Amino acid sequence: AVEGESEEAEEAEDEEEDVAELSGVSQLGSQLSVDVPVSLQPEGTQLEYQWHRSPDGESWSAVEGASHAHHLLNANDVGCFLFAEWRCADDANEIVCEGSSEATTTAVRLLAEDREALKTLALEGEAQFSVTTREGPATLRISRDGARLAYRFGGTTLFELQRQLLAAH
Numbered sequence: 001a002v003e004g005e006s007e008e009a010e011e012a013e014d015e016e017e018d019v020a021e022l023s024g025v026s027q028l029g030s031q032l033s034v035d036v037p038v039s040l041q042p043e044g045t046q047l048e049y050q051w052h053r054s055p056d057g058e059s060w061s062a063v064e065g066a067s068h069a070h071h072l073l074n075a076n077d078v079g080c081f082l083f084a085e086w087r088c089a090d091d092a093n094e095i096v097c098e099g100s101s102e103a104t105t106t107a108v109r110l111l112a113e114d115r116e117a118l119k120t121l122a123l124e125g126e127a128q129f130s131v132t133t134r135e136g137p138a139t140l141r142i143s144r145d146g147a148r149l150a151y152r153f154g155g156t157t158l159f160e161l162q163r164q165l166l167a168a169h
Contacts, residue, residue: 020086022101026073026108033070034084034101042096045088053080057103077108 018039024032036047051066053076063071063082071082083103087095111129126143138151 020101026104048087050085057081
């Protein structure tokens with residue numbers, strides 16, 4: 001506390017420190033996590049979570065099935081902001097306290113360096129990215145026709161996945 005502050009100011013400062021922290025990178029395939037400090041959790045309660053997403057940062061909707069402290073960012077999250085809501089429930093399942101994290105400051109992106117590549121995709125019709133999968137390095141190629149992910153070892157393609165992204169109507 002700063003010398004000369006009132007006790008009320010010190011208490012308000014202490015309360016501000018106890019907030020749910022959001023961590024992670026707003027990038028497809030990354031994980032966001034919310035950490036609720038123990039000081040906010042009454043003894044004998046269980047934490048419940050619900051993640052929310054918004055394309056504009058104003059209208060929010062619950063992310064179906066996202067009810068854990070961690071959320072793996074998927075294609076539905078791209079272009080959206082996210083935040084986590086949390087609650088403490090007692091043994092009778094009564095909510096005794098609740099709160100939320102701040103929203104992400106940036107919308108979820110495809111890749112860290114996607115802007116130039118996506119501009120190339122828009123202008124030329126195709127963009128290629130080097131990505132890392134659980135199996136190792138791979139190539140992700142996105143075109144107007146769809147997406148293709150290929151993992152190679154040496155000169156041999158070990159797996160290849162293709163998917164049409166947009167259907168013409």
